[in-house]
Amino acid sequence: MLTLETIRDRILEAVPDAGVEIISNPGPSGQDSLLVSSGHGLAIALFLRDDPELRFDYCSNVTGVDWLDKTVKEKVIVREDDEDVETQVERVVPGYLEVVYHLYSISKKHGPVVLRLRTADRNEGVELPSLTPVWKSAEFQEREVLDLYGIRFTGHPDPTRLLMWENFEGHPMRKDYCAPDDDEPGDPITARERKEEAS
Amino acid sequence: MADHFWISHFLWLVPVVPLLAAGMLSVSGNSRRNRAVILTLGAQILSFILASLLFITVIRAQGGTEEVVRLAVNFTWFEFGDTALRLGLLLDPLNAAMLVMVTFIGLLICIFSVGYMSRDPNFTRFFAFLSLFSAAMLGLLVSNSLLLLFICWELVGLASYLLIGFWYQKPSAAAAAQKAFITTRIGDLGFFLGMIWLYRETGTLLFYDGGAGLLEQAALHGLATGTTIGGLALSTATALLLFCGAMGKSGQFPLHVWLPDAMEGPTPVSALIHAATMVAAGVFLVARAFPLFAATAGPDTVATALIAVTWVGAFTALFAACIAVAQTDIKRILAYSTVSQLGFMMIALGVGGVAAAIFHLIAHAFFKALLFLGAGSVIHGCHDEQDIRKMGGLRRFMPATFATYAIGMMALAGFPFFFSGFWSKEEILHLAQGWPASPIPFYLALAGTFLTAFYMTRQMVYVFFGNYRADQASSEKASESRPHESPPIMTVPLTVLAAGAVLLGLVATPAWPWFHHFIEGGAATLEFGKLFTAGTLGLMLLSIVLVAAGVGAAWFLYARTSLGTAERDPLERKRPGLYRALAQRLYVDEFYDATVIRFHHAAGRAADALDRFVWHGLVMAVSGFSVLLSRASQAVDRRFFNRGFDTGCETLRTSGGRVSRWHTGNIQTYLAYIGAGLVLLIVFFAWIQQA
Amino acid sequence: MLTLEFFLIISAALFSLGFAAVLTRRNVIMILIGIELMLSSANLNFIAFWRFGPDPDALTGVLFVLFSIAVAAAEAAVGLALIILIYRHFKSTNTFNFSLLNG
Amino acid sequence: MQLEASHINSHATAPPGRLPPAVAIAIAGIVLTGAGALLNLKAPGILLPAAWEALQNPSEAPLLLKGGLLDYLEQGWISSPFFLELASIQITIATLLSLFGILFALTSLVERKVLARIQNRYGPNRVGPCGLFQPIADGIKMLIKEDIVPRGADKTVHLLAPVVMVVPALLVLAILPYGPGLTPVELSVGILFFFALGATTEVAVFMAGWGSNNKYSLLGAMRAIAQMISYELPLILTALAVVMMAGSLSPVAIVEAQGGYSMGFIPDWFALTPWGIAAFILFFIAALAEANRSPFDLPEGESELVAGHLTEYSGFKYATFFLAEYIGLFAICGLAVTLFLGGWHAPLPVLEFIPGYIWFFLKLFALVLAAIWIRGTVPRIRTDHLMYFAWKFMIPAGFVIILAAAAWHYSGAGWLGWIIATPIVLLPYLILARGLSNRYATSGRTYRFSEG
Amino acid sequence: MSTTAAFIAYSVLTLVTLGAALAAVSLRNIVHCGLSLALAFVGVAGFYILLGAEFVGFIQLLVYVGAVAVLIMFVILLTRPDGDPQPFTFDRLRRALPGLGIALAVFLVITISIRTSESLRAGAPDDAGVSIEALGHKLVTSHLLPLQITGVLLTAALIGAVLFAMKEDNN
Amino acid sequence: MIAIPDCSFNTTENRDPAAELLELSLGPQHPSTHGVFRMNAVLDGETVVRLQPVFGYLHRNHEKIAENVSYLASIPYTDRLDYLCSLTNNWAYALSVEKLTGLDVPERAEYIRIILAELTRLQNHTAFLGFLLGDMGAWGTALMYGFRQREKVLDLFESLTGSRMMSNYMRFGGCRCDFPEGWLEQARTVIDEYPEFLDEMEQLLVSNEILISRTQGVGAISPERAINAGLSGPILRATGVDYDIRKVDRYGIYDRFSFRIPIGDQGDTYDRMMMRLLEMRESLKILKAAIDEIPDGPIVNPKAKLRNLRPPEGEAYGRIESPKGELGFYLISDKQPQPYRFRVRPPSLINLTLLEEMSIGHKIADVMVILGSIDIVLGEVDR
Secondary structure (H helix, E strand, C coil): CCCHHHHHHHHHHHCCCCCEEEECCCCCCCCCEEEECHHHHHHHHHHHHHCCCCCCCEEEEEEEEEECCEEEEEEEEEEECCEEEEEEEEEEECCEEEEEEEEEECCCCEEEEEEEEECCCCCCCCEEECCCCCCCCHHHHHHHHHHHHCCEEECCCCCCCCCCCCCCCCCCCCCCCCCCCCCCCCCHHHHHHHHHHHC | CCHHHHHHHHCCHHHHHHHHHHHHHHCCCCCCHHHHHHHHHHHHHHHHHHHHHHHHHHHHHHCCCCCCCCEEEEEEEEEECCEEEEEEEEECHHHHHHHHHHHHHHHHHHHHHHHHCCCCCCHHHHHHHHHHHHHHHHHHHHECEHHHHHHHHHHHHHHHHHHHHHHCCCHHHHHHHHHHHHHHHHHHHHHHHHHHHHHHHHCCCECCCCCCCCCCHHHHHHHHHCECHHHCEHHHHHHHHHHHHHHHHHCCCCCCCHHHHHHHCCHHHHHHHHHHCHHHHHHHHHHHCHHHHCCCCCCCCCCHHHHHHHHHHHHHHHHHHHHHHCCCEHHHHHHHHHHHHHHHHHHHHHCCCHHHHHHHHHHHHHHHHHHHHHHHHHHHHCCCCCEHHHCCCHHHHCHHHHHHHHHHHHHHHCCCCCCHHHHHHHHHHHHHHCCCCCCHHHHHHHHHHHHHHHHHHHHHHHHHCCCCCHHHHCCCCCCCCCCCCCCHHHHHHHHHHHHHHHHHHHHHCCCCCHHHHHHHCCCCCCCHHHHHCHHHHHHHHHHHHHHHHHHHHHHHHHHCCCCCCCCCCHHHHHCHHHHHHHHCHHHHHHHHHHHHHHHHHHHHHHHHHHHHHHHHHHHHHHHHHHHHHHHHHHHHHHHHHHHHHHHHHHHHHHHHHHHHHHCCCCHHHHHHHHHHHHHHHHHHHHHHHHC | CCCHHHHHHHHHHHHHHHHHHHHHCCEHHHHHHHHHHHHHHHHHHHHHHHHHCCCHHHCHHHHHHHHHHHHHHHHHHHHHHHHHHHHHHHCCCEHHHCCCCCC | CHHHHHHHHHHHCCCCCCCCHHHHHHHHHHHHHHHHHHHCCCHHHHHHHHHHHHHHCHHHHHHHHHHHHHHHHHHHCCCCHHHHHHHHHHHHHHHHHHHHHHHHHHHHHHHHHHHHHHCCCCCCCCCCHHHCCHHHHHHHHHHHCCCCCCCCCCHHHHHHHHHHHHHHHHHHHHHCCCCCCCCCCCCCCHHHHHHHHHHHHHHHHHHHHHHCCCHHHHHHHHHHHHHHHHHHHHHHHHHHHHHHHHCCCCHHHHHHHCCCEECCCEECCHHHCHHHHHHHHHHHHHHHHHCCCCCCCHHHCHHHHCCHHHCCCCHHHHHHHHHHHHHHHHHHHHHHHHHHCCCCCCCCHHHHHCCHHHHHHHHHHHHHHHHHHHHHHCCCCCHHHHHHHHHHHHHHHHHHHHHHHHHHHHCCCCHHHHHHHHHHHHHHHHHHHHHHHCCCCCCCCCCEEECC | CCHHHHHHHHHHHHHHHHHHHHHHHHCCCHHHHHHHHHHHHHHHHHHHHHCCCHHHHHHHHHHHHHHHHHHHHHHHHHHCCCCCCCCCCHHHHHHHHHHHHHHHHHHHHHHHHHHHCHHHHCCCCCCCCCCHHHHHHHHHCCCHHHHHHHHHHHHHHHHHHHHHHCCCCCC | CCCCCCCCCCCCCCCCCCCCEEEEEECCCCCCCCCCCEEEEEEECCEEEEEEEECCCCCCCHHHHHCCCCCCCHHHHHHCCCCCCHHHHHHHHHHHHHHHHCCCCCHHHHHHHHHHHHHHHHHHHHHHHHHHHHHCCCCCHHHHHHHHHHHHHHHHHHHHHCCCCCCCCEECCEECCCCCCCHHHHHHHHHHHHHHHHHHHHHHHCCCHHHHHHHCCCCCCCHHHHHHCCCCCHHHHHCCCCCCHHHHCCCCCHHHCCCCEEECCCCCHHHHHHHHHHHHHHHHHHHHHHHHHCCCCCCECCCCCCCCCCCCCEEEEEEEEECCEEEEEEEEECCCCCCCEEEEECHHHHHHHHHHHHHCCCEHHHHHHHHHHHCCCHHHHHC
């Protein structure tokens, strides 16, 4: 298999102004990943699938990762009283949601290549292109990510919840999700139970 | 009839089974090849088994009695007024033997066709036609009514038309099919007239009807004693008309022209038509109606109709044999030989030997089918080459075909003693020799015998001896275009037929004339002494000499010189004028072209001219007059009637609009009206009764 | 003692009931049901007349009813197929919805 | 197995000191007669001799017993001949119902046991010895279960459906000839009666499917009706061949036509003729379909339609359906026995001493067992295949059988008949089988293997 | 059968048949109508049997109940009648009145003419059951042509019904 | 815009709108949906026009739970994923953690893992055959035969792990305990008996006319479509794709054994069934060799740390060929005792992707057989 750097270069060749970045993995597994700008996600995915040397025709795994806002303590030199004073400042690095695709090639029998797409933030800008048109295997898994992480996939054929019911509120796999008490509002069963208790 | 005649209840099944097969095949798709094979072969096998059972039954029933066993089953087809049209089925030795022969040969040909037609795209259609053909032929054989026979006769014609024109994309095939159809139709016209005449005279078309049949004493007597134009006996006139049909079907001169052309069809068809079935129909018809033909014959006199039959037969026999000498197409030679042999059969019938004719017919069926199928095998092996000049030396490449073909050839040529053809021909010659009317047919037949041996030897030499000559013509692809032996599905039927051609001779030697007694009644005894009576022995010697002469002459002419594709025929080198005339089939076709067809064209042109000038003018005049009239009437119409009519219509429309309100378009309303009407009617009738 | 008129009156009642259904019901299927009842009443008449007729051994009534039943079966099959066709076309089985022949 | 063995052992030897049963019966008879005479009751005096006679003459036993009972009624209770006739009918009905009720209970148990054996299980073995009382327990359970009617159901139709289902099933039992002289109603058009009433069950199925207001029910009912109508045709066609041969629509006449033995030991059953064996096989297949038995149980195929038209039934109504289905199976197997297996006739002349009704029920039970066996072994067929099979194979084959039967009859029903009728049956069958099996390639597939 | 029994049977059958027929034409739920029709057919079959024509009676059961009634109910399902049955209103009754009147008139006229006819009072001749052999013999001899035509008619009806009800293909 | 080839989703567009369609909800309480699973089917007569699977009735958010407990505590949870194949689930999880921490496994442990994994495959496929026949309405006969054989394998599991189904056996860097006395001999007898059972099954099933007509040509899928939809395991191979993770990734010590991968022909239900039958025979080969060759030695890497495991920062995706298909675990560690992200790649769920496409145009009865041939376990689908 080609190295990740070559793949990146080839992507840049094929999709000129795409933002591709290699995220290195510090752990012993050595599975580095490619971070791809969401605007070109679909084009890059198509290229990875159809390029005769890469032929990543098999998208094995799709999942979301939630990275919370981080508070970073930085030493900042502040000019105070004509003096440079080093003070500690707390800065908030905004969090984001990430979708990770594990790609393999069945015809070439190589892989995996890990593809990552990141949302702008965790609140409003949670939109990413759906790669289901490229790999149909992403259909259910993207719906699961939508369900559990709340990422909206544009271009998905059926963007509905997969595992939770339709009226469920919130996205349980987010790190800041707090499970409600058993009697969720709007749950007909608990509502009935409450009514029976009251009577 | 006795108990063992139960099988005769299934007589109708013999033609119906192939007919069913044909019907089923005609509605099934072209891709169902296996189904076609299973159905056709199954039907043929079933027919064959039934026919064999029938045959055995008849043998057992006859059991050495002098009487000819005859079982007729008649039924009413439909009635109009007092008249009932009756049809019937018949079983007697004549058609029992024919049934076995036709079904057996048909079966073998079907098997052969499976191999021969294996790559044809219209495989299923072919088998449907083949089944139809068998069905029609078998129906013809079992019918006890001239009408039913005629229907089947025409069906046979239709099926042969379909089969000859099977490769209708080939213009020559299409033309040949039409030619066959039209030529036989000319004969059939006579047949039809004869049939109608017979019905008018006798009021029945059944052959045997418990004494009231056409071929039974009462009717025959009436026919033989009545006379018509020119002093002809009624029976003679009608018999001659029937004979017209037989001439057409059996390819007798001058209606023989279609038969050689019919070679355009697939070879199994040629075999079927020329060996077993279609041509046999004519002979069978004469044999079946023989009492009619012979009605005027006294103890010593010869019937007029039979004289005509004999002469036509004799002439055809020699004439066709002559033409066969100079043909180069392998199948055409066989075709003319068939015409010639049919002539022999007609001689036999004419001189009164029904059994001899039928025996020759059956024997001929075997070896001619064998020869045709052998020819088919040769053609198949030589990659669809039919010109014998381009063959040669095939005995090395196709040993099985060669061996069987040689047997067929020897049977046809009348090689002595071991071949059925020898005995059957012997019988005919013997009868012809004793014909009181004229000795000439006997000599014509002798000449025919000689020529038969000659042309068959010629063909053998051309095809199987010498070197393979197609190599010279196209040497570049010589290696892959070498002739090859045909597959077993084709050679096995050949072998069976060859065995038949040899063994069949056993049942009709003068020493043990079982067959004659079977056909004509009486018991057969084995007497070798009969072989050596003076007449028999002399004639046998004479014909052996003639055959030997024919073979020797052909061998002398052809085997010793090298034959080439480019070179001329040895006979042509010696007698160019004669050869050309023979090669052109004695100009019969040209004669027809020059007379009949040209007359047709001229008549057509005359009619065209008449149409164009006389009638056209007349019509134009009449139409001009009517246009004038209509103008006048239009003027009157517009002025007077239209105006009155318009107002009338207006009134009608308004009143109609009012009435149409009743017309709700709802059935229930209408039904309510009906109900009310019913009530009113009943009340009305009740009131009438009261009043 | 049962006489012929017992059965004829039953038959008349059946006929009238069927006729009433045909006249008043709006559903095509109901009309068909009415027609079936009328047919049955006719068949009942045949059988009754056969039974009380002068020559029961002739079996004419029975034979007639047999054929009539066969014809009725054919009628029902075709009629119901027509109803399905009409339903497909008009999306309704109400007779008032398809009076195309209205004058 | 050990459990059962010990159980049998414990009953094998009677405890000492007890009277032999025959002596006990004799003493009881004497005592009862005496007591009856004392109390001026006629019952023992009439009934006991009848019972004794029945014991001596087992093949006439049912008739003798019934006669005795009627005598008793006539002398003691009923004088009007009208009511006596009514009583006679009632006795027959009661006997039939109880007989088939017992048979139903027995079969439901046997079916579970046999299926269990086929599937390496034990089957019911808790209630009673060897689970013998299981049907009783089932019955009690069914009776006391809550009867649930869906809210949207058409209550009347939902209620009537099982009734309409069970009535024809019971009625057709009336025309089966259980033994010589043991036909409850000797109807000259018995076979027609059977099919006519069989046809009315379709209405019941429709009522069940429609009345439940459930899509599964409706789909199941539609399937069931389509299936029943389609398979009625081969059923009637094959029966028609028998009717043709016997020349009668009366079941009794058909059974009588099968009496006798050719060559002294081969019974003249219709199933032992070339056309008859084919007809019997076709009839049995169609009967399985008509009774909705596996592998034609798709109207209630649990893996597809939950339980088809029975989905919304529970408790007693379900039990009624269950009963109707089993009685239907018995009836149609009984008809098969009547039509093809010689009815009450013994399979061998030496076995003729065994009463005819026993033979009838033995054959009936053998067929029921065959149905159970098939149920345990074959997967379910698919709807379209089912229809395809009925219309493209069964019905043409049925016509062929009629043809073959005619040929058999015409050629004298001897060796010649075998020669002629066998190919008439076999050839179309082979052609049909070959032609129809082209639709799916039954040839084995070959698979590649990758080494890595 | 004794006269009493026949009369009882007649009364029961009359009740069942006419009741079922009345239900079949007047009920509002069309499926109930179909089921009642089946019951009415059963009643008519009963009349046939009462009149000694068992064969026809069972044929009537087989064909009408087993096939025609089921077919009608199938069609009811396939057409899914428009909505729920409409409630009974006097307006609808008023509109149906002419039809009912005509039907009643038909009934009265027929009944009166039957009642006034003397020749219909005759009792039946001796018990004349249908001999199946005779029936079959008649069917294939004197009535062969009608039989064949019936066969053709049924075939034509079958093909016609299939063609009618077949789904129209796109082409 | 980018042209997107060969991806049509709406296969039901050009239907006749006038056709009378019937909507039928199969499940969640239905005898043959293999658990609480629902399919919203739209039928035209009996033919499936549209089919939408509905999930989640068994959802318990296994991933969320695992992100809140230690690495070791997740092992029993993985047992409950595909509860027929807990040992392979264990292995996949252990494999991922070993990748995340860079841990080796001693040789004997590798052998044990392979033996157990192939035994799991055997019993899963055996049960599968029974379930499939049950879906076809064979009244459980085949099921009971299969279960009789499967019980013997489960006995082996019980004597080794203490539980028949919920084994909780694999550990990071090895296994929990060694074989008890005589286990290998017992295993050898079970394995020696197996071919006989397979022969019997094959004889009974493969040439049955009804079975053939119910499976051949039903739910066929093209290899391209199968790859694109991420199918894996026997279903993928049934379409003719040569892809087995045991051969591709060579995880464990699979490269030491010689075995073959059966490849299908048409990709229909019949092929899927046959793939399993043939795979079992190959598994038997591996098992025989593994039992013969198993060396002595430790069963756990001594460096392995089970309690309070804090893997180095990083992520890892490990996958194995489970009997159902590709089972993967994706883990992200932030040096905490709990994984930061714990993700299961469930083969059962992803194999359902093409359920609609397989079913459309077939009869309602076929849907059950197709679903059965996919071989799902709802514990894994819903997690």
